[in-house]
Amino acid sequence: MVPESAFTLLLLIVILLYLRLAPYTKVEESFNIQATHDILSYGVTFNDSKNFLTTHYDHIDFPGSVPRTFVGAVFLSAITTLSGFIAALPTGAALQFLVRAILGLTNAFALLSFRNALQRGFGKTTANWFIVLQVSQFHVMYYASRTLPNMFAFAITTFALRSYILAITVPLISSRFHWKTLALVTYAGVVFRSELAVLVLTLSAYILFTVGRYSLTKTIIPAGITGLVLGLLTTVPIDSFFWQQYPLWPEWSSFYYNTILGNSSNWGVSPWHFYFSNALPRLLLNPLSYGLLIPLALFTPSTRQRSAAIVLPLLSFVALYSALSHKEWRFILYVIPGLTSVSAIGATWIWNRRAKSVLYRFLSALLLISVFFSFLASFIQLSVSRLNYPGGQAIINLLHTTQNETCTINIYVDNLASQTGVTRFLENRHSTDPKYVFDKTEDISTLHTPEFWDKFDYVLTQHPETTIGKFEVIDTIYGWAGLRVVRPGEEPMKEEMLQALALTGDRFGNWMMVYEGFERNMRDHVTRGWWISFRIEPRLNILRRQNTGPQEGVDEEEGDWVFGEEDFDGEFEKGYDGSIWVRGE
Structure with missing residues (x-):
């Protein structure tokens, strides 16, 4: 029996290994990494702040098409400073590594918290299979430490999905966990990624459909208002200061520019089925996940209801978001832990029956082989990505x-x-x-x-x-x-x-x-x-x-x-x- 700590270490090691082997950043990450550098290097002053920011901060010279939030950079700067390691680091490259490691470990902690919820609701074997399947995927592990706005949102939505898992497995206090789920996703959408409003919608619709009308006034609306207010209280003061525009809500500016004005299509368009035919298979990576394990969990009577409760709102989010012509895999990354957890439920069904028949022994062996090749494919992608x-x-x-x-x-x-x-x-x-x-x-x-x-x-x-x-x-x-x-x-x-x-x-x-x-x-x-x-x-x-x-x-x-x-x-x-x-x- 493999100890639980081994799976925890596996997740941490793979995220940090990917960071070590590919320590540099690309343009999508540049705003947050440069903003974090500026806060750590020059600090913040409220005396003549406009001239101070103009003199020292990179975003003044390179503002981009729309303002972006400084909340993630402030978080990374604060944790980096509190860690006490800055003075001991000999180079700027080492400090950049530390900053990215903090983000990677934050996302790792979110995934481990999600794993613990799975263990509470579905058992240790399912929790362990979740880690194995998740770690063998490339994109989540590789991007966990990358300062994309999506990866800050990913940590929050993963904590939200943890509460959602507990809501469907601990029915006596489900309303409390539903409230946490919606409040966290709303907060992440207000601060980091506006597309999460669609996920709030699909989760709310499913909760309303399964729990009843009373959930609208007792859970859905209060949670949404809480997430909205806390999000605005976080982003507006911070970003109004750093951008010297009062008041400023960056995600609203981005939503207006890209969605209402339709400028997102300037970055390319994809067919309506792109997320289902291309992005999700690439993100899940293991063909058994979407070809066998998820269907098995959905059609097995003992796991059908709870698996459907996870899959339906997540895939509904993907389907609705497919209406926008500009598509990128990172816009739907938030659903991957949830879908992987359903894969783990299917894997557990097979694994627990491996001693009962030749068919289950064969499927168990096939499952192990598929995980091995998923790891192999991930490291091939890592080798290629390092050249970018x-x-x-x-x-x-x-x-x-x-x-x-x-x-x-x-x-x-x-x-x-x-x-x-x-x-x-x-x-x-x-x-x-x-x-x-x-x-x-x-x-x-x-x-x-x-x-x-x-x-x-x-x-x-x-x-x-x-x-x-x-x-x-x-x-x-x-x-x-x-x-x-x-x-x-x-x-x-x-x-x-x-x-x-x-x-x-x-x-x-x-x-x-x-x-x-x-x-x-x-x-x-x-x-x-x-x-x-x-x-x-x-x-x-x-x-x-x-x-x-x-x-x-x-x-x-x-x-x-x-x-x-x-x-x-x-x-x-x-x-x-x-x-x-x-x-x-």
């Missing part, structure tokens, strides 16, 4: 390059780099070293000015030819570019790219070398030359300013410097030492 952060990897490579430099280093960071891992946390190299100073200027007229580039020691850019001045490319960062079918006689990946990965010092490069050997053996002896291969392409370049004078034959003072290949009819000249010169006619 060239900006973060560029900073790590630059740390090795500049480890002996003792002065402040000015670095220009282009849009791709800033969206794929470069954050203000990484400006702090080491407590004993001068800082990096990042510049993320996007204004085209400024970028066309030669004097703008004079202050930079290094440039991180996708397009070296757009850099004005004398710089040399000293490193190239490779990244994920998709999959492709390799036919007999074709090379799956250029050898120099594999070598470049290995030489970065990243262990992933070494693993890729091992994988490449496995791939060659399989193609030679099993698949007759056919294979599905990774595509790895150059994504970012690290440029260093050259201190030498002008090259022979090139007159700097007479030449017209031009920004961008599309803006001039001249030519690019590459110096003997790799420097990039851009000249117009």
Whole structure:
């Protein structure tokens, strides 16, 4: 018998392992991670607050299309400060890791609390199967520590689902737990994600249908009002201060901009069935979960009623939210613990009967095999996802390059780099070293000015030819570019790219070398030359300013410097030492 603590450790270890192996952030996470950095680094003052925020805070220069809430950043900053670890951390990267670990552990605690409710209502075996199935999924574990607004909401909705599980398994006090469920989901919707209003609606409808009309006035309306008032009292004062707009309710602004004005479709549209045909299978990952276990729990008489009480409001939320044309898996992530719990109920039904017949022994073995392959698929996705952060990897490579430099280093960071891992946390190299100073200027007229580039020691850019001045490319960062079918006689990946990965010092490069050997053996002896291969392409370049004078034959003072290949009819000249010169006619 595996002890309960082992399942707890499994959940914690996997979340922290994913964080350790993929420690950088992407653009969707940037607001909260930058806001947390600014609060931790500069604090908060109410004296001349407008000028203070304008001087120090990143969101003033990069506000985005709509204001977003600072509540999550305030929470992370407070817990990070209270932890007492800040002074002991040598680098900004370590502090960023701590901040993300706190969010990851918060979501882990929510999942463990949900597990405990399952154990109380359905037994220890169901609770353990929930952990195994949940941990073997990729998205929840990988994103648990990522500072998306959805992941702050996820913790609250998971606590809410805990109360909902108790409401359907402890009927004597179900009204109290229904109240907690609706109040928490409403609060999360008001503060973090407005789409949760639809989940409040479907949960309320199911409670009203199953409990009766009296629940409307005794539970549903009071819980909704409580969640709304507490949410507004949290978000409006905090966000009005940080955005210097009084009063401000960010989630209302987002809802109005994206839903009422219809701007969400600018980010892409998907067919009505996307959540059911694509997102849910990817999120649940294990095909037995939605192909066997959930149906089994719904159609088995002893588990049907309680399983339906979990599944129906959650899938109704997904169905109603499918009416919006812009769809992303993270908009429905909140239903995954609930659906996984029903999978665990089905898994328990099979597992408890494994000694009774050959069929149940076979299904139990199939269940274990499916979990193994789900873990395998998750770690393959992790390996691929690690290649989506060239900006973060560029900073790590630059740390090795500049480890002996003792002065402040000015670095220009282009849009791709800033969206794929470069954050203000990484400006702090080491407590004993001068800082990096990042510049993320996007204004085209400024970028066309030669004097703008004079202050930079290094440039991180996708397009070296757009850099004005004398710089040399000293490193190239490779990244994920998709999959492709390799036919007999074709090379799956250029050898120099594999070598470049290995030489970065990243262990992933070494693993890729091992994988490449496995791939060659399989193609030679099993698949007759056919294979599905990774595509790895150059994504970012690290440029260093050259201190030498002008090259022979090139007159700097007479030449017209031009920004961008599309803006001039001249030519690019590459110096003997790799420097990039851009000249117009």
